[in-house]
Amino acid sequence: MRTWQVERRKRTRHLIELGGLVVKAGIVELTNDDRTIIYGAMLWIAAKLQSHGGAHARDLWVAKGRQAFDGERREEQMGRRT
Secondary structure: OOHHHHHHHHHHHHHHHHHHHHHHOOHHHHOOOOHHHHHHHHHHHHHHHHOOOHHHHHHHHHHHHHHHHHHHHHHHHHHHHO
């Protein structure tokens, strides 16, 4: 396979994973799949990260995301045990 094809597939997979996070967080359902709202929220997040309080917001969001991922992992492990 050519290098550009490998890179294109990696990029496509990355974009699909990012979209999956939007679905996983419930954003699609909460916004009724309104892409204007979703895009506006992402722009707000980007602006927040670039602001004076960006580092604090990043720390909070990392902790929240880690907590959610860890909780999902525990639920998956519990499901496998039963």
